Amino acid sequence: xxxxxxxxxxxxxxxxxxxxxxxxxxxxxxxxxxxxxxxxxxxxxxxxxxxxxxxxxxxxxxxxxxxxxxxxxxxxxxxxxxxxxxxxxxxxxxxxxxxxxxxxxxxxxxxxxxxxxxxxxxxxxxxxxxxxxxxxxxxxxxxxxxxxxxxxxxxxxxxxxxxxxxxxxxxxxxxxxxxxxxxxxxxxxxxxxxxxxxxxxxx
Amino acid sequence: xxxxxxxxxxxxxxxxxxxxxxxxxxxxxxxxxxxxxxxxxxxxxxxxxxxxxxxxxxxxxxxxxxxxxxxxxxxxxxxxxxxxxxxxxxxxxxxxxxxxxxxxxxxxxxxxxxxxx
Numbered sequence: 062x063x064x065x066x067x068x069x070x071x072x073x074x075x076x077x078x079x080x081x082x083x084x085x086x087x088x089x090x091x092x093x094x095x096x097x098x099x100x101x102x103x104x105x106x107x108x109x110x111x112x113x114x115x116x117x118x119x120x121x122x123x124x125x126x127x128x129x130x131x132x133x134x135x136x137x138x139x140x141x142x143x144x145x146x147x148x149x150x151x152x153x154x155x156x157x158x159x160x161x162x163x164x165x166x167x168x169x170x171x172x173x174x175x176x177x178x179x180x181x182x183x184x185x186x187x188x189x190x191x192x193x194x195x196x197x198x199x200x201x202x203x204x205x206x207x208x209x210x211x212x213x214x215x216x217x218x219x220x221x222x223x224x225x226x227x228x229x230x231x232x233x234x235x236x237x238x239x240x241x242x243x244x245x246x247x248x249x250x251x252x253x254x255x256x257x258x259x260x261x262x263x264x
Numbered sequence: 265x266x267x268x269x270x271x272x273x274x275x276x277x278x279x280x281x282x283x284x285x286x287x288x289x290x291x292x293x294x295x296x297x298x299x300x301x302x303x304x305x306x307x308x309x310x311x312x313x314x315x316x317x318x319x320x321x322x323x324x325x326x327x328x329x330x331x332x333x334x335x336x337x338x339x340x341x342x343x344x345x346x347x348x349x350x351x352x353x354x355x356x357x358x359x360x361x362x363x364x365x366x367x368x369x370x371x372x373x374x375x376x377x378x379x380x381x
Contacts, residue, residue, distance in 0.1 A: 101337075101345065102300060103321060108344045109301040112315070129317050136318030140325055 067108070073119045080107070080127055087133050091144055099140075106130065150252045158183065158249060182248045189241035192216060193234045204233040282315045287366065290351060290359045293333060297350035300324065324349060332358055363376055 068074045084103060088096045110126035130136075145161035148154075162176050162183075195217065196203045201224050207213050210222035229236060288311065292303050304317045316347075327333045332355035338346050351359065 063282050067301070094281030099321065099325070103318070105299075105344050105346060106301045106321075109346075112344075131318040135320065136316055137322060139354065140322035141328070143322075253320075 066151070068119055068123070070119045076120065076123055076127070077107075080133075084133050084137075087137050087141065090141070090246050099137075103130070103133070146252050148247055153246065153249050160250070161252065181250055182244065186241050186245045186248070188216060189237045189244065193238040193241065196231065196234050196237075200227075200231075205229045279313070281311055282319075284366075285315075285319070286327065287359075287362050289320070289323060289327060290362065291356055293349055293355070294350040294359060297348045299338075299346040299348050301346075303349070304367065311328065327355070331355075 068077060081100075083105070084100055088099060091099070092188075101163060105124075107126050110129060111122050114125045116120040116122045116125055116218035140162060145157050149161045162180060192203055198219070202219060203217050205215050205228040206218065206224055207226040207228070208218070208220045208222045209225050210216075210220065212220055212222075214220065285307075289303065292298060292306055298306070300320060301317075304315075304320055307313055307320075308315075320348055324333065324335075328335060328349075330353055333349050334352050335347050335349045338348055340346055
């Protein structure tokens with residue numbers, strides 16, 4: 062393996078091993094082949110940089126090279142976000158969506174803003190699903206309801222003045238459930254489109 | 265120039281340069297194949313850009329996925345293998361379009377600048 066027993070000094074080797082562990086950790090969710098290739102490329106870069114560093118001690122040379130390369134948790138973040146976004150748009154799994162959003166939040170203001178809007182969209186998905194689930198248990202508090210005191214709710218309310226008109230009745234269950242599913246699929250499919258147009262270099 | 269103005273200008277320059285990194289990488293690869301470390305050295309020396317060297321790898325990965333560049337591993341005598349990248353035909357076409365777009369953008373900025381004078 063590249064870099065293994067490469068250094069004469071035990072401390073330098075230790076620094077190398079620590080950096081290697083950080084790389085392994087951040088890349089743990091990427092495809093096996095891709096991870097192997099990226100690790101090899103980044104380590105090859107570090108060793109080139111190490112060899113050409115003018116510092117005298119081995120330890121200092123490696124620390125300088127690492128410093129120039131940067132923190133893998135930061136510079137590899139766009140790549141990891143991309144992975145989760147791709148996976149999420151394919152699998153539609155909430156876990157992948159959340160991870161994709163989490164990593165995207167740290168890769169630029171524009172992406173963060175889009176992620177924020179997407180996050181709001183997913184909250185709406187949750188609210189719609191909650192309406193569909195809770196309507197049978199709280200029929201007088203969930204739905205599109207006009208209350209006796211004149212207030213109106215399109216969701217959930219703890220108003221105790223009594224129901225004047227329940228516009229949708231139990232139809233709110235299939236409507237909210239369908240909207241929730243459609244919105245979820247729509248938002249997640251959008252991730253794929255956003256990912257494709259993100260580079261700005263495609264026609 | 266005040267210190268605050270200097271910082272603003274330096275931040276602006278940094279944003280502009282980082283925003284055109286895709287373009288810069290393709291320009292670097294236009295005439296010869298290069299490996300990552302070499303590309304960074306070239307970019308740093310030509311543009312004076314002070315970027316974290318690791319930034320280039322997710323970009324190279326993406327350009328490769330978009331089929332604008334391709335790569336191959338080369339074993340070296342030093343024992344450190346190098347991954348060489350070169351531009352594809354699709355990359356060359358995209359680069360030409362980017363250059364046109366860049367020239368138009370620069371020309372329109374010049375017009376604005378002249379208007380001011």
